[in-house]
Amino acid sequence: MPELPEVETVRRGLSPVFDGAMIRKVTLNRGDLRFPLPADFRDRIGGQRMIALGRRAKYLLGDLEDGTVLVMHLGMSGSFRIEEVGEARQQPVAAAAFHYPRSVDRAHDHVIFHLEHEGAERLRIVYNDPRRFGFMSLVARAEIEHHPWFAALGPEPTGNALDADHLARVAAGRATPLKALLLDQRAIAGLGNIYVCEALHRAKLSPLRSAGTLATAAGVPTAGAKRLVAAIREVIAEAIVAGGSTLRDHRQADGELGYFQHSFAVYGREGEPCPRAGCGGTVERIVQSGRSTFHCPRCQR
């Protein structure tokens, strides 16, 4: 699932339950996610209060009371669910209503946070990740900006730091395909394969063109660069409102499905007519750096 809008949706789903909760203990069913969890992972979290769950790019950042940040990345197939303890039937949880999935794949429950609210241990947050491309770690709050995962990250697409000047700056002189630049988290943080395809279509820019064509020789953003920045901001904002996109097995943290996938213009729509009014082109699937790109070769130039 998880590009920025999906991670933000997960954050919003977990926050009402996680924020302010005492993490009474952590159960590790297996510690070998993409990277091994720190050996003292459980001990350093258990007994601490979660102050608030934040997000940077595709990372969830849980601030613990001792100044440690619980860093979590969902990889390709990671998800969280909220469970009630000791309830035969799952009931909606105040402020974070959820629907218990019909069939839960407990075989891939790797990390379980047992939470205490007002003295009662009633809720658990369960991390499930079949492919184990996700990972977690503990980083001191003061060290976050220097940590290798974060030091080089580009600006959030929803923030003021992303503008046409920034895009022109990171694109200038780059021969790499525009698609590849947008997937590079150092250029802009949080975009993934889906939203890059969608933003490029919206901006009428070909994923194949050289990134450097978005800036003039003097480094001034082109009209295309301005369209692209606007398209990225729009697509991401709309997707967040929609609760992200749900493909195949992915669900939001609260079990509700995101529905932005119904708004895809090109992603997964190979062979379908380009939805742009008056275009008349056909959506094509190509492979760039080993990953699918969906685009309309007619209106994306």
Place this chain on the structure above:
DNA sequence: ACTACTCCCTGCCAGC
């Protein structure tokens, strides 16, 4: 400094 390719792991789906 760039760019391109491969791999990590499991599940699902289309096609035979």
Place this chain on the structure above:
DNA sequence: TGCTGGCAGGGAGTAG
């Protein structure tokens, strides 16, 4: 029905 190959939202490492 059962097998096989291809493909999947991400990111790091390596080799040019």
